[in-house]
Amino acid sequence: MLKYKKIIVAGLAAFALVLAFYPQSLMTTDQARTLGLVLVTLSLWATALVPAYLASLIFIALALLFKLAPPDVVFSGFHSSAMWLVFSGFLIAAGVRKAGLSERIGSALTARLSHSFPLLIFGIFAVAIVLAFVMPSSLGRFFLLWPIVLALSDKLGFAKGTNGRAAVALATVFACHLPGFTLLPSNVPNLILAGAAQTIYGVDLTYAQYMALHFPILGLIKSVIIFTLIVRLFPDTPQPAAADDGEVGRAQPLGWRQWYVIAVLAITLAFWVTDTFHGINPAWIGICASIGLLMPGIGPVAPEDFDKHVNFGVFLFIAGFLAVGAVVNATGLGIVIAQGMEYVLPLSPGRDFINFLSLSLMGFVVGIISILPGVPAVLTPMASELSALTGLSLTAVLMTQVIGFSTILFPYQSAPLMVGMQVTEQPVGNMMKILFPLTLITAFILLPLDFFWWKLLGFI
Template sequence: MSATPGRADARPDLPDNPPTPPVPPAPPPRPAPLAGNPRDSVRAALLIGACIGAVWLAGTALHAPPALIWAAALVLSTVCCWAVGVLPEPTATLLFFLCAVVFHIAPPTVVFSGFTSTAWWLMFGGAVTGVALRNTGLALRLADIIFHKRVGTYPQVIATVAGSAVGLAFLMPSTTGRVLLLMPIVLALSDRLGFAPGSNGRIGMVMTVALASYMPPTTILPANIPNSVLLGAANSLYHINLSYGSYLLLHFPVLGALKTVVLIWMICKLFPEKGPMAPQPATVRTAMGAQERVLAVILALAVAGFATDAWHGISPAWISLAACIICLLPGVGLVPPKALAEQVHLVPLIYVAGFLGLGAVVESTGLGSAISAGLLQVLPLAPGQTAANVGTIGAMGAVLGLLSTLPALPAVLTPLARDLATATGLPLESVLMLQVPVFSTVFFPYQSPPIVIAMQLGGVGLRHGTRLCLAMAAVTLVVLLPLDYVWWKLLGYLP
């Protein structure tokens, strides 16, 4: 047999095309990077341990019951985690829920009462209608109507947002409702102005809605929850009816109108946007579509229901929930199920439930009453020292406000009003009214759930909110409260 030409060394027992070597398996996918820094968890553990140790030492020295000590340790640890930001907000909130239930600090019905509160359902309903506002384009149209020819400069934008929030407080008695109505509109305007998420302009606009919806309206009856709680408690405990006109005259000029001006100035300083902005022409020139008209009717009816809740007795929360259900109805189509799942965020809902649950725990465990009674025994109150007495009562309220949410503050302070009036020699109505400067001054965002709701919906972090709240509190303490004291003296509320 002759050899194959050109293949003298070929072997007949091997195939012409040897097999391809096996491909090595692909390496497994790399795990996702860790969320956050592990050192944050260590810092959080150290902070919580320090809070527990401090409360335990103080409680033991004061011979407080162990149950009260553990309640105080939980409240202080949670508040510090929220204020400092060593843990993400939902993580700190869920940890509060777990510890409160596992260690029997309070019954589960109290711990989780935030999920059954009207404020939580008001937020949920407003979140759904906010999605409808964005999806239908009505938010952009309303932004055109409200802000057209009013956005020549950044301070003008902030002033318009603040004026809208304060003006709406005279018509809508729910702070959260105002936040949920204004936030989609303001975010739509922010997009039009080119303020990206995280920019100073967007942060400034969101924080304007947050603080202007709560701080100045504390001077308007019954625009906020603390106002309403004070109104009801004063009537039920002391048969004192706080009139709308006298309440407005006493509080609004300094803590309402002047504070709004200070807020506008402060936001422009802390979150500046340099350079003038050209007036924005209206971008929505077509007629309203069917979905926009339906949503406009729903919102108009909801706002009318909010404004007349004292007449018909239906909570704004259930009005908001009814509007939400209508938006979700098949055939109406304003919020499809997919948009409900993707655009209604769970984090702010958990966060708000935690704030409300914390206040309920403080009240149910008797922690707030115990702290108030203890402070009342050691405070330097004496008749005839008006300025010192006013400052002392304000400082006591500020301390209590740091341990719970501000809406719960009148429920704690009002029962002490008669004792405070006796100790100071001040009129009982004046002592009741002294609560307003306290719950209108916010040191940290967690003290006011509506502020937190606005920040969550606007995508603003706790650091920015804390920075602004502390700056506003400093100006309030140094400038506004002394002016308010002089105003009270002129009106005869203080001797």
Template sequence: MPKIFSRAIAAALGAVFLASVALGAAPLVSIAILAVLTAFLWATLAIPAELTALVFFTALLLTGLAPDHVALAGFESKAVWLVFAGLVLSEVIGRHDMGHALFDRLLGRLRSYPALIWLVAATGLMMSFLIPSAMGRVLLLAPLVLALADRLGFAENDPRRHGLFIATVLGAVVPAFTIITSNVPNLVLMGAAEAIYDRTLTYGEYLALNFPILGLGAFLLIPTLVLYLFPGERRIVLPESRPAPWTRDQVKIGFLLAVTLAFWTTDKLHGISSAWIGLTAAVFCLMPGVGLIPPQSIGKLNFGPWFFAAGSIGLGGVVSHSGLGALLWGQVDAVVPFAGLSDPVKYAVVQGTAMLMATVTTLPAIPAVFTPLAGAIAESLHWPLDAALLAQVPAFVIFGFPFQAPPVLVGLTFLGVPLSAAMGVMLRYLVIATLVLSPLHYLWGRLLGVFP
């Protein structure tokens, strides 16, 4: 949708919201209009996502539709501090050219186009464990694969060029939805669950439930589909080059990331939140004398994702506090005869609802709106709260349109990939993952005792 039209629609929704407040409409009505406006602005990016979050906060605080502690709950969430840690760590990794140093070593004596596609997807997956920002990973890898395509002589009309770029972007983003520290929707789910239900999702339990089927499944499907849709001459020849030796700072960063990852994966054992582990790593990088990043660099970070995460968590808290979430699910509950459905069918309905929501908004909007519904969902389905909370995760991983995940859209646009070419892969992935990965994920969750 052109920005002029989306801004006009947003302006109309804003006028309706102001009129509802001025005319003394029920607070629930005004909150519903504001929630729709906020979700619409995030879906269309008519204005920057962080500005939408600030508009949301300002509207709530000026009108008094929600208590201050509810409206600003996102800033108290552990998840937003994990986003801050991700901003710092991404800056450190980029400043010391860790991506280039690692990528050159992984290429080695590569001589096969299929091996190249699997390698870039594996690199994105590996970086998902180390860099807590999908946008950071994409912006780190995109210039590297762009230069690599030129080094390999992949012309503009060579299918292998688009295949390389699509595998890079999707490989760095999609499987990472199963790693709680690695993408914004995961963090919004983590923060909203804590703010609304006082339920802290640990790194280890989230990984154990989602990565074996959804994460690895996405990792296997994406390169397979890319190689099927973008074939070409198998043999490639890389110009001979010798990677520069690791610098002292790069070694320090590698050690820091390894320690951070070790603490993240064992958080259930030592009880330290993954947010505080990430924050410790970020503060260490900023300390004078460490030499990884000047302390004054904190003022130059892009805090847009930080405000966006706080706004998403705040929206979830307001929807829950106002009773709007329970009201919305009540309408679904009145139409769908859940009492006569089996648990696998209930799971499919919940996931389908979340996926439908994702097609008209963006992926980060799913946990912002869906998490407040989890309590009502659990009650109507006779499920444990965790089952209702975590049934939305497949909707993060299984999607078919680039606009739904801003890092995917940004990466493909930066690399000049036609969206129609990328959607050839993504829509096929959507169908296969829905029919295969989603049922397997339910069975795996049932085996772990998460889903009934």
């Protein structure tokens, strides 16, 4: 397998060199070089031939050396809210663990979930989907839920490397992210789409309409499919450890530090839930929570814990991940790809089903090259033209983007998936065991089902 990975990366690197020095007429020199560099970077992320942070550094360095975009664009990831949301997520997770809350909650849930492996995975999905309705960030949901799931996993005998550990990790990562695409404020691409639609066309995407259109099929039914794939592909049997003397101690009343962490989390969650009213970015709220958890003498996260739990490699990956999207947009490469697909795809009025599939495919392909947040950034300015070509309403064209950016083939397309994969220490292969069949099921079953759902609602 390693040999084939090297061949793939080497082949793409050779192709990138050809593009760098012999750009095609359809692209500018910078666009051709960006395409080559992006393909190499994506192949390194997808194959895990080198650590993800090293692939990010390679992209950043070459983008700067070739002057593909100004330094402030290449380094934009370092001052993005996503970066600081990951930072605060690490500290929130560390605080929950160090205060003993994850252990305590895990112990309380063991008796209820130890009898059935499917019930355990279902419980993770249920909690994550409920959180998606109140928390605006998939990374925030993940970092809040993962320490509890990890403690529960240990209680149920799912050691590192077992099917059980892989199953609970994958369930947490996917459940905290994919259903959120169907709830307007719950994921970043959704918000970019809503903001761009309002800014460019004056179209307001409402919460209720967005949820009614996407949540039943792409939220609930897709979650059931992911649940089934995880249970079938990673079967295991919980083997809870016998209670020992330590269990008795955990039944004692909460200590003052645990109450302090609960208070910090409650205030943080309250601000996250009400962000629509006060307008404070969830990342800045997370930084304030981090300060509370780091406060000497009060917070549970000591300086040595800070060094241990804050993963700088993940930060570098996130910076590179966001840099890819920023450079692709800055060079106009995403628009070139989308416009090329516009001429290739069979778009014409009166062919609603074909148009629906074609627009969804366009969003999917753009998401592979420019990563998910780049989909609405690239396609929204083209929506009016696509509406004229297909005869579909402008809002319908905009909404097809959701199908495209919620269909993920590779983990590198999504920062929450990559962060979750690294934090839970899951190999790329485990993620692909879910993503590849899920993409096929989405294409051949959920897409037609979604089309008929839209027709039933009178949206097409």
